Amino acid sequence: MESVMYWAVPLCAVLVDWFVGDPHGWPHPVCALGWYAGRIEYCARRFAGQKFLLAKGALGVVLMAGTAWLVVAGLTAIPYVGLILALYFSFAGLALGQLMREGRHVLALLDAGELEDARFALSYLVSRETEQMSEEDVRAGLAETLSENLNDGFVAPFFYLMLGGPALLWAYKAVSTLDSMWGYRTPQYEKFGKVAARMDDVLAWIPARLCALGLLCGAKLLRYETAGEAFGHASIDAGKSASPNAGWPMATAAWLAGAAMGGRAVYFGKVKEKPVLGPAGEPWTDAALRRLMRLIPVGGLVGAAFCGILAAVIRFAVC
Template sequence: MNLFWIPLAAFCLDLVFADPRNVPHPVQLIGRMLDKLEKIARKNFPNRIGGVLSLIVLLLMVFIIVSALTGLPYAGWIFALYFAWSGLALGSLLNEGTKAVSAVAFGSLEEGRKAVSMLVSRDVSESSQEELYKTLAETLSENFNDGIIAPFFWLVLSGPVGLWLYKATSTMDSMWGYKNKKWNDLGWAGAKFDDLLAYVPARFSAMFLQCTANLAGLGTGKGVWDNVTRDAAKMESPNAGWPMAMAAHLYGKPMGGRAVYFGKVKDKPVLGSGEEAWDEHSLVQLIKHIRLAAIFGCGLMWLVVSLLRVLL
């Protein structure tokens, strides 16, 4: 019964209230675990081995803690709902994305840069307004999968425990998964396992954006899948390009190109074939589109899995 009603309840709570407030967030606790594991790994093991062992220890700790708390008599369902709710990030993505778009559109250029810098890891200190809009389009579409579709996919399949095994891996990848000398080996295991866990949800996220294109005022979106597949394959990540490429083709506005990370310029693959630049109107439309696609996609996943449980 928990696997039936908790995903829906958590989704509604997240959509309306965003993240739980005034209580410790599990991602913060995972971040602290990773800081301690990094020190131990760097001191005692070669980087790649240390990364593999750190991932195993982290997942084991998360499994034990979440399983124990959600398995408590009487209070277990409260912890289950809390872990499910706190593991979804649609509400926060929409709220923070809306604030950033408003800052770029109506604030000074410095205010816009500051707002966008809170959402991305790249350096936007010299970005133009047009570049800030494109950066927002990229992070909103990529996090449509990372923040809602992938965690909800694992939630409906395996409950709060499965969700937080995914979130722990994703957090490790976001903290350790940089392609530089410091992190390339230590973050290898987390990055590879995150790629595996997000593989199916990433493709679902592109499909859900396409299925709701007409409701978002973009037409049917027919005929774009081959182009999306081609563009997604250009990316270093096997998953990030799927929702990004779908958004780029549906909106007729490109993503990718020049970006600065930690002082180094990186030429990212260009996704989409349109020539029009992202602007305030298209970003507002994308935010509404993501909300529609999330409601449709999560509802569909919940319905299909629930029916399969009844039939099997």
């Protein structure tokens, strides 16, 4: 049974994620994590007000990750039913198939000339404001979110799934959820969300680089002529990003697709100039975006394979 849980469940989870994704109207564990994070923050801010924010944020990370691990570990340990729950928690924690479905939906709206609807659909995938985006801006925003979320939504979760099963996957997802909710450099979250943001950086460090390697190998498999020179450029550009991890898949994808990411973006009413990753001045044309969308699933699967191999080596060395 343990062997089945380790090998078959992750592979089946990838297939279910690709062909089924998130069923419409079906409750998702991330929603529960979001609710729990909200309750933790509410209680933390009521206790001692604005004092000890760093310590309270750190305790919140421990509570979130620990609770997620305990709940999933307990449910998946139930005889027979646990195997079904393990498959559910595994594919629910992966998002390659759903990411591509959302990306193709935005692209289809652009193809149909429905720019306003494309902006609206993109707003569910990005945190920047989309109301005034041009068609090229929508393509660029879609390219950035596909590249960044390839690691956050698929490669990194798969690494922890292979390393410690569904329970460790959801412990990682708990930290990632806190980073997305608390990891802002604002007066409200600068201290409270600092531990969550740094912990997410640590946990995603290895997967982000394996994700970039997967994209490079995927480009080789697809015979992209840019694959040979992309690594040198991407390794330099990755350091420009404010995140120690997001820049790796984004810069690699930008150089492989032949278009630049970054530049001007509007967040919560404020204009932000992000560092340019990829060939400066090259716009996101329809051809460049389609080139990226062919690469994302191939590169993601190769990156996940690298993560699976590394996780298996670690488990073998430890056990």
